Amino acid sequence: MAKILIVDDSKVIRDLLTEFLGELSYQVDSAEDGAKGLKMASDGGYDLCICDVHLPKLNGYQILTELGEARGKMQFIFTDSLPDELADQIRKTTGFACLGKPFDLHQLTEIITQSLEKIHT
Amino acid sequence: MIWQWRLSDMKLRTKFVLPISALVMVCMIVLAGYLIQRQSESYHRELESQGETMIKILAINAESGVLFESPYELDPLLSTLSHFSSVEYCLIQNLEGNIISHIGQNHIPLDTLQVLRDCGRESINLVSDYIVGREGKELFVLVYPISTEKKVMPRETLGMTGGVDLSLTQSTVSETIGWIELGMSVESVEQATTHATTAAVFLTLIVLLATILIVILIVNAVVQPITTLVEATDKISRGDFSTIVQTDHDDEIGQLAKTINRMSASLRQSRNEIEQYNRTLEEKIIERTKQLDDAQTQLIQSEKMGAIGQLAAGVAHELNNPLGGILGYAQFTLEKLHKNIPDKTTPKEIEGYLRYVGDIELQTRRCKTIVQNLLRFSRSSRTVDFDEIDVNQVMGGTIAFVEHQLRMNNIELEVQLGTDLPTLQGNAGQLQQVFTNLIINAMHASEQNTVITITSRYHHALGEFGGTVEFNVIDSGHGIAQENIKKIFEPFFTTKDVGKGTGLGLSVSYGIIKEHGGEITVKSEIDKGTTFTVILPVQKKEQLADISKDDNSDGEQSV
């Protein structure tokens, strides 16, 4: 089953996603700031990272760029609580989806399925 | 002194006419007087010479009559005098003083005449004088001796001549034998003089009148143009520069008139220019004041918006996570409730739970919309994509979206979209949001069975970049109170019930239209209706690119 990493400074979002995605029988881990998230992501083994844009220590975009080659086939789904320039930049340059909070769970699951399909193709 | 002052104070006409008339009059009087004097003198001389001639002729012819003292010879002689009207009387006397013959009446007292007569008797020459007779009648009286020639013997003569001239054998000696006295009436002379005087006076008057007339004519010819000039300059001095002095003279006055015309023309021009300047200045001041006001309002507005934007960004950032949790959990719960219903709960309870959680989800979505609207004020929300869009099509989409709601409210929609609208750079989603809000606002303001009109048209070269596109949303609803007009674009201003409106619609619309480089304006009359106008510029791509560049640099600081 696919492994998903959640990087979000908001506990309620981490809890919600952990439980919800767990229910959908994904293997879920989470980190509460950018530095931790980066470390866990680079340690490897995740198929997908649901990453907030605005994070303490390192923002979502930085995590992605720091990872570089180490990312491998890992996919990203960004979430943002503020549609600012950073979020916009991510939308425009990374090619990954960026969901505005509060997001729709059904929409999220759809995007997760799509992202995971990319790994296998 | 006083006279001088008066003269200088007199009108030009009087100044000319009076002295010239006076001068002419004096000249005429002097001349006439002199002429009359001369005339009268010559009349007298004529009378005198006539008298002299007459008396001398009479004396010669009366010689024998007197010698013989024969009135029969003398009377016919004197009667010839009756042909002369000027002869008053005539008498012939012998040496003893006896009147031998006479004609006419002697009106002169004898004692007055006596001296003259005595003189005449003594003299061998003519004696004459003017004598005033009875009744004041003046007469010219002449006395002349009548003499006879006596032949004297040479003897006698020799003794007297000393015998020098022997050839003169005999000589004649004249001897006085009587007198002749002739009285001539001066009346005719006086009459002639009076006639002459009358004529002179008459002539003087005529000449005087003619002079006055001519002087007046001349003065008029000179003064009339001057009066016109004076009137014209007076008008000009009172500010009437439209005055034009009509003149066909080519003299100094004509030139003066032309100069005055030129002067008034240039004054008129200057005044027009000054007025023009004043007007433009006024207009400029009004325009600038308005611009300043507008700029200030805009500054205040944008400051306000900026503050709201910052606040909104902070609030959004903080709210979106909890909202995400609420929405997520609500959806999660709903899903779970649908999948596995707990055994003990009744279907009715389940239905209740579903509704509760459903409501939570719905309200959270509402919150999400509010926060998103709020975020539009934040500068960071400006980075929307602009595409080449057909605004009529956007409006069409909006109408399709709201039509159902309008029909439910029994409100008719009249759509008049221009067919020549060009495409422009814009964000379809944002513009749709603006149009939706305008139509929904109009709907909320309208009574049932009324019409909302939507128009669009293209203004060719009004804007700087290829013209503008104008949209109007016109309703005949309750209108907006004057004091509220200024507030409607402010965030959170609403007159609607709590829950029905957030007061963000127009402020968001305002922000969106500004981002498009356009204008949104309102015209409203209480109980008559409201018209919202949106004007969007065509072709502003380069400028928009500049704005997004600025936003990027700002954005890095704000993160």
Ligand SMILES: Nc1ncnc2c1ncn2[C@@H]1O[C@H](COP(=O)(O)OP(=O)(O)OP(=O)(O)O)[C@@H](O)[C@H]1O
């Ligand atoms: N067509 C209209 N006729 C009369 N009043 C209007 C009209 N449009 C706007 N208004 C007034 O302007 C106010 C502000 O409008 P705005 O769209 O900003 O907020 P709202 O409609 O009250 O709420 P929201 O749009 O956020 O749901 C309205 O409450 C209303 O009083």
Ligand SMILES: [Mg+2]
């Ligand atoms: Mg509204």
